[in-house]
Amino acid sequence: xxxxxxxxxxxxxxxxxxxxxxxxxxxxxxxxxxxxxxxxxxxxxxxxxxxxxxxxxxxxxxxxxxxxxxxxxxxxxxxxxxxxxxxxxxxxxxxxxxxxxxxxxxxxxxxxxxxxxxxxxxxxxxxxxxxxxxxxxxxxxxxxxxxxxxxxxxxxxxxxxxxxxxxxxxxxxxxxxxxxxxxxxxxxxxxxxxxxxxxxxxxxxxxxxxxxxxxxxxxxxxxxxxxxxxxxxxxxxxxxxxxxxxxxxxxxxxxxxxxxxxxxxxxxxxxxxxxxxxxxxxxxxxxxxxxxxxxxxxxxxxxxxxxxxxxxxxxxxxxxxxxxxxxxxxxxxxxxxxxxxxxxxxxxxxxxxxxxxxxxxxxxxxxxxxxxxxxxxxxxxxxxxxxxxxxxxxxxxxxxxxxxxxxxxxxxxxxxxxxxxxxxxxxxxxxxxxxxxxxxxxxxxxxxxxxxxxxxxxxxxxxxxxxxxxxxxxxxxxxxxxxxxxxxxxxxxxxxxxxx
Numbered sequence: 098x099x100x101x102x103x104x105x106x107x108x109x110x111x112x113x114x115x116x117x118x119x120x121x122x123x124x125x126x127x128x129x130x131x132x133x134x135x136x137x138x139x140x141x142x143x144x145x146x147x148x149x150x151x152x153x154x155x156x157x158x159x160x161x162x163x164x165x166x167x168x169x170x171x172x173x174x175x176x177x178x179x180x181x182x183x184x185x186x187x188x189x190x191x192x193x194x195x196x197x198x199x200x201x202x203x204x205x206x207x208x209x210x211x212x213x214x215x216x217x218x219x220x221x222x223x224x225x226x227x228x229x230x231x232x233x234x235x236x237x238x239x240x241x242x243x244x245x246x247x248x249x250x251x252x253x254x255x256x257x258x259x260x261x262x263x264x265x266x267x268x269x270x271x272x273x274x275x276x277x278x279x280x281x282x283x284x285x286x287x288x289x290x291x292x293x294x295x296x297x298x299x300x301x302x303x304x305x306x307x308x309x310x311x312x313x314x315x316x317x318x319x320x321x322x323x324x325x326x327x328x329x330x331x332x333x334x335x336x337x338x339x340x341x342x343x344x345x346x347x348x349x350x351x352x353x354x355x356x357x358x359x360x361x362x363x364x365x366x367x368x369x370x371x372x373x374x375x376x377x378x379x380x381x382x383x384x385x386x387x388x389x390x391x392x393x394x395x396x397x398x399x400x401x402x403x404x405x406x407x408x409x410x411x412x413x414x415x416x417x418x419x420x421x422x423x424x425x426x427x428x429x430x431x432x433x434x435x436x437x438x439x440x441x442x443x444x445x446x447x448x449x450x451x452x453x454x455x456x457x458x459x460x461x462x463x464x465x466x467x468x469x470x471x472x473x474x475x476x477x478x479x480x481x482x483x484x485x486x487x488x489x490x491x492x493x494x495x496x497x498x499x500x501x502x503x504x505x506x507x508x509x510x511x512x513x514x515x516x517x518x519x520x521x522x523x524x525x526x527x528x529x530x531x532x533x534x535x536x537x538x539x540x541x542x543x544x545x546x547x548x549x550x551x552x553x554x555x556x557x558x559x560x561x562x563x564x565x566x567x568x569x570x571x572x573x574x575x576x577x578x579x580x581x582x583x584x585x586x587x588x589x590x591x592x593x594x595x596x597x
Contacts (some may be wrong), residue, residue, distance in 0.1 A: 104526045108533065112526050112584035122467060122582050125574075129470025132477035137484035139393045140423040141238050142563045147203050148234035149212055151195040154227040163193040166223045171195045174215045180208060196234075201554035205233055237273065237386045240396045241422045243404060244278075246380030247415030251366060255279045257415070258381040261407065265383065268399050273386040278373035280366035284337055292359035302345060306356060310334075310343045337364035375418060397424040430490040438465060441497050449505065460586055461504040464578045468500050469493060471574040472567060483567070488560055492567030499543060499568075500575050503536045507579040522584070529584045536579065540572050 111118045153167045168186040175197065176184065183198040199208055209231060216229050243265075245258050262274045288303050311334040319326040334340045341357030356362065373380055385400055387393050404419045411417065442462045449458030472493075476483035483489060507529055514528030515521070550565025 104523060104530060106530070108529055108580055108584060109526045111581045112522055112529075115585055118582050118585040121577075125471045125474060126467060129472075129474040132470075132473045136473060136477045137390050137392065138395075138427065139238055139387055139484050139486045140240070140427050141236075142484060142486045142488060142560065143236055143238055143387075144559055146234045146236060147199040147201060147205065149197045149199070149205070149209060150230075150232050150234055151197070151212065151216060152192060152230040152232070153194075153222070154192045154230075155223060156191055156225060156227070158191060158223070158225070160188040160190060162223070163188040163191075167193045167226060168195060170219050170221060171216060171229075174219055175212060178208075178211050178215065209233055237388075238393070239384050239421075239423065240387050240393045241385050241400050241424070242420050243383040243385065243400055244375050244380045244418045244420065245383070245411075245415065246375040246378045246418070247412070248378060249412070249415060251280070251379070254379060254381055257411075258383065261417075262383055264407070265385065265400070265403060268403060270391050270395050270399060271385060272388050272391070275384040275386065277382045277384055279381045283365060283367040284340055285363040285365070285368075286340060286356065286360050287363065288360040296346065296354050296359060298345060298354075298359060303356060303360060306343050306345050307334075307340065311340065337362040393424055393427065397422055426487060427485075427490075430487045430494075431485075434490050434493050437494050437497055438469075441465070441501070445501050445505075449508075460583065461501055461508050463586075464504045464575060464583070465497070465500055467578045467582070468571045468574040471577070472570045475570050476567070481566070483563065486563065488563045489567045492564040493571070495564070496568045496571045500571060503540055503575050503579050504583065506532050506536055507583060511584065525584050529580065533580060537576060540576055544569050544572050 151171055153163075153171075155163050155167060158166070164186070168188055172184055172186060172195065175181070175195075180199045180203045181197055182200050185196045185198075187194045187196070197212065199205070213231050216231060243261070245254065245261060247254070249257070258276055258279060262276055265271050265274045286303065286307065288300060293299065293303075310332060312332055315327075317327075334343065341355060341360075341362045343356045344353060345356060345359065346352065346354035373382075385396060387396055401419060404417050408417050442465065445462050446458045449461060473485075475481055476485075476489070510532040511525040511528035514531065515524040518524040518527070547565050547568045550561050550568075553559060553562045
């Protein structure tokens with residue numbers, strides 16, 4: 098039988114150039130292994146909600162006053178900003194909140210600047226209204242909880258929790274810790290009407306005394322030969338005694354009436370119902386968040402080590418407990434991925450060994466680590482910005498069974514062609530090229546089926562947009578592996594086995 102002409106094209110070139118094919122496989126797998134240690138690891142993916150809140154505190158006001166004096170004015174000033182999809186305002190006693198939702202894909206930095214300019218231009222807010230607080234609504238993924246509990250009074254427990262919060266923030270890789278389950282400090286001035294009438298005073302006199310005397314005032318600068326000295330009047334009151342000493346009446350005859358003479362000043366906590374207990378004892382919880390590129394696994398590990406160290410120096414009767422560790426969820430998904438991969442490899446090996454050579458089955462399943470490591474490499478690129486989380490891991494689990502399909506078809510065709518012609522690498526090249534078109538289009542149609550996941554940018558659908566890219570990248574690497582690397586490896590093994 099006459100020999101067939103030599104095959105041409107990228108598949109044939111890679112099959113005849115072992116350096117190029119081996120180098121491609123080596124670079125992808127080594128870089129993929131290295132990316133495992135650098136890629137961001139989190140429980141749930143972080144994404145922008147395209148929402149901004151405008152909060153305006155208005156102490157002592159009713160919801161109607163908040164609506165008329167604050168919310169309506171904000172809505173009228175921002176409603177024509179391009180990109181706003183919805184504005185929702187909420188009025189409550191003492192404050193108002195305007196939530197602005199923008200179209201998906203909006204540049205939130207520019208949106209915040211536009212909102213801030215419009216809101217700052219409003220000069221008709223009520224006199225008692227505090228400055229607006231403008232914030233972007235971010236998805237702050239919580240990693241783990243640390244609860245401090247024991248037989249201490251509320252003030253001591255809060256002070257100890259604040260110290261622990263500062264110590265956690267000083268640890269590398271932890272930049273956001275939220276204290277939950279404690280009331281805010283508050284100084285209450287309870288004015289007696291009887292005392293006011295006794296001194297001929299009104300309630301506004303007490304209000305004005307606190308407002309005008311309890312504050313720091315700049316005094317300019319004093320330039321001397323030795324330098325410049327900044328002058329400042331320090332009058333801000335911080336404790337109940339300092340508020341009690343504020344002057345209401347100061348007469349020439351030496352008579353002095355203080356706030357403490359007509360009111361009871363209480364240095365304590367704000368009056369709100371709060372129940373916080375762990376194991377039957379009062380407790381305060383520290384919620385540790387993951388920010389930016391921080392690794393949730395490293396954050397959790399640092400919190401556990403910190404809890405072990407701090408528990409040895411806590412006062413008697415006080416304990417610390419670590420709970421709600423979401424890393425357990427991530428670890429369970431990773432274990433499920435490894436378990437599914439191992440089961441898939443075993444089943445594919447058994448099935449292919451029954452019908453093809455053992456080497457065929459071996460190199461078919463060897464395509465799995467190549468595709469997964471290649472995907473991890475691409476995920477670590479700054480332009481792609483994907484992380485290892487439960488949704489991306491779900492994508493890996495979902496695509497495992499699809500990855501081997503292309504390799505099985507390609508391997509069977511190459512082996513069959515080698516058995517018929519017996520021309521070594523050339524037969525394998527022809528076998529791979531015979532099924533190249535259907536396998537490529539088969540993978541492309543699968544990619545198109547998952548493409549709509551990339552377009553989900555609203556609501557809970559945004560979460561699944563992190564699954565689609567993983568599946569698509571894996572499928573593309575399966576094409577690279579079966580068309581550019583597989584022919585060379587199989588040709589080398591099968592030809593050697595036939596000669597032996």
